[in-house]
Amino acid sequence: MRRFPGPRRTTLAGWTFILPGFLGFAALTLVPVMATFGLAFLDWDSYSTPEWVGLANFERLAANPTFWTALGNTVFYAAGHVPLTLVASLGLAVLLNRRIRGVQYFRTALFFPYITSLVAVAIVWNLLFDPDLGPVNQLLRALGAGDPPGWTSSTTWAMPAIIIASVWRDMGYYMVLYLAGLQTIPPELYEAAEVDGAGAWQRFRHITVPSLRTMTFFILIMLTVSSFKVFDLVQVMTEGGPGRSTLVLSQLIFREGITEGRFGYSSAIAVVLFAVVLVLTMVQFGFSRRDER
Amino acid sequence: MTAPRTVRASATWAALALLSAAVLVPFAWMLVSSVKLDDEVFTVPVQWIPKQFHWENYVDIWTTIPMLTYLKNSLLLSVVITVLQVLTGSFAAYGFAKVSFPGRDLLFYSYLATIAVPWQAYMVPQYILMEKAGLVDTHLSLILLQAFGAFGVFLMRQYYLTIPDELLDAARLDGLTEYGIWARIVLPLSRPAMASLALVTFVNTWNDYMGPFIYLTDNDLWTVQIGLRSFVGAYDAQYALMMTGSVLSVLPVVVIFLFGQRYFVQGIATSGMK
Incomplete structure (x- = not known):
């Protein structure tokens, strides 16, 4: 169709546009991603020569209780973080999707925790969660709790404390995504439902939720992936403790691979992490397909 | 009613x-x-208005920890990475969105495929690579790792797809090269997208903990996030100064966010809805 430019010139131009970025990406992301899968089958640490050992790293992993603890903790975190963040962000978006005074201020305020540095946030929450004198437990005592939780200094309550801080931090982000989704729903749908006598809950249940199905699916996947790779919030708040009660998979990869220099073994954990994320994403895809029918 | x-x-x-x-x-x-004394931070009940405002905390923090060095390092990394990410992202995005040539889609899919892989899953090979290159414990390692992200390419490509091809064809007929079109037509048109990408990248780099945590051991190279974290670890009871440091570390991002909120939210909405 086009006479200008000739095909050869376009090809050359195309490659020159893409190559500078792509070379950086290939060397620093693509190659390491592929290397992970190779390394997982090697016995290799910082002072030995690599040797092919087949599935030995995975067998060692399966026999290691620390790995199962970390996997369990990661699942615990995801099981709290994903549904709570999803519900909170949807609720906030629905509340905010209307013309009322100050709506811009509310959106900014609720989104605010997401842009502030994780370290500052983690430090503040650690102090807020102080078992004896922290404001959280003061509030709980005022509400009548005789023996409030020990939060980050207790093996049972450290993970819930991290989950609370993480939901607080992330809900504003997903709220923005949900708001974008809500704005694509034609207002006529709600008007028609109201004329038919549908109440607020029915309108939410039968118009809002189904219209947001694609967005919810997308957010679910993002939330799941981000929960399984959680690292920095845990690292700053508890460093995986007390004991190993909040140790998560990516911390284990970091400790084994970078602190201890066990390249092969840590890559096996990385492959497991990747496989878990992949399987969960595919299951969610499967559910969303079935829903559409 | x-x-x-x-x-x-x-x-x-x-x-x-x-x-x-x-x-x-x-x-x-x-x-x-942040303006209390250490022993006033935890009181029962919480003291929402300090008895006395201890503004000297905001003076002391600079000498208690090398705050200025930390802030300088954070600023340097954030600016350099943001500039590079916007440049490489928009340059590559033009190739993906507006030039068609054999092999293009294959390259694009390789970007797509890695998006699903969590960074934590390949941080070890990356680290080995950087170690072999002698770049561990340098700012350059973090710059290289973060300047070529897939995110910038996606965000800019998404925006370029909305620019009509007819406009570019007209420019081609006028004799502009592809590079000329990128520099003189597409770049000026995509200012809002660049602003979004720049803001999101700057804030992410400023707030990044994991990258500096893994790569930087020399105190002189530390960013404000690492510096603050290690201050908390070392001085357990200086609660007020911890909060002073936290306020200072958050402040630049707050200012940027309040001025550029529109672009920031735009960036999230576009990248979120791929």
Whole structure:
């Protein structure tokens, strides 16, 4: 169709546009991603020569209780973080999707925790969660709790404390995504439902939720992936403790691979992490397909 | 019909006011504590207005920890990475969105495929690579790792797809090269997208903990995030100064966010809806 430019010139131009970025990406992301899968089958640490050992790293992993603890903790975190963040962000978006005074201020305020540095946030929450004198437990005592939780200094309550801080931090982000989704729903749908006598809950249940199905699916996947790779919030708040009660998979990869220099073994954990994320994403895809029918 | 509607609107408003206030409480507590004495931070009940404002905390923090060095390092990394990410992202995005040639889609899919892989899953090979190159414990390692992200390419490509091809064809007929079109037509048109990408990248780099945590061991190279974290670890009871440092570390991002909120939210909405 086009006479200008000739095909050869376009090809050359195309490659020159893409190559500078792509070379950086290939060397620093693509190659390491592929290397992970190779390394997982090697016995290799910082002072030995690599040797092919087949599935030995995975067998060692399966026999290691620390790995199962970390996997369990990661699942615990995801099981709290994903549904709570999803519900909170949807609720906030629905509340905010209307013309009322100050709506811009509310959106900014609720989104605010997401842009502030994780370290500052983690430090503040650690102090807020102080078992004896922290404001959280003061509030709980005022509400009548005789023996409030020990939060980050207790093996049972450290993970819930991290989950609370993480939901607080992330809900504003997903709220923005949900708001974008809500704005694509034609207002006529709600008007028609109201004329038919549908109440607020029915309108939410039968118009809002189904219209947001694609967005919810997308957010679910993002939330799941981000929960399984959680690292920095845990690292700053508890460093995986007390004991190993909040140790998560990516911390284990970091400790084994970078602190201890066990390249092969840590890559096996990385492959497991990747496989878990992949399987969960595919299951969610499967559910969303079935829903559409 | 109107009466219950007003009541409901007021109830929603009240709920939102309460919720947003509750969400901001940790920040209020941080601000208030930053001008207290250490032993006034934890009081029963919480003291929301300090008896005395200890502004000297904001003077002392600079000498207690090398705050200026930390802030300089954070600023350097954030600016360099943002500039590079916007440049490489928009340059590559033009190739993906507006030039068609054999092999293009294959390259694009390789970007797509890695998006699903969590960074944590390949940080070890990356680290080995950097170690072999002798770049561990340098700023250059972090710059290289973060300047070529797939995110910038996606965001800019998404925006370029909305620029009509006819416009570019007209420029081609006028004799402009592809590079000329990129520099003189597409770049000026995509200012809002560049602003979004720049803001998101700057804030992410400024707030990044994991990258500097893994790669930087020399105190002189530390960013404000690492510096602050290690201060908390080393001096367990200097609660007020911890909060002073936290306020200072958050401040630049707050200023940027309040000025560029529109672009920031735009960036999230576009990248989120791929």
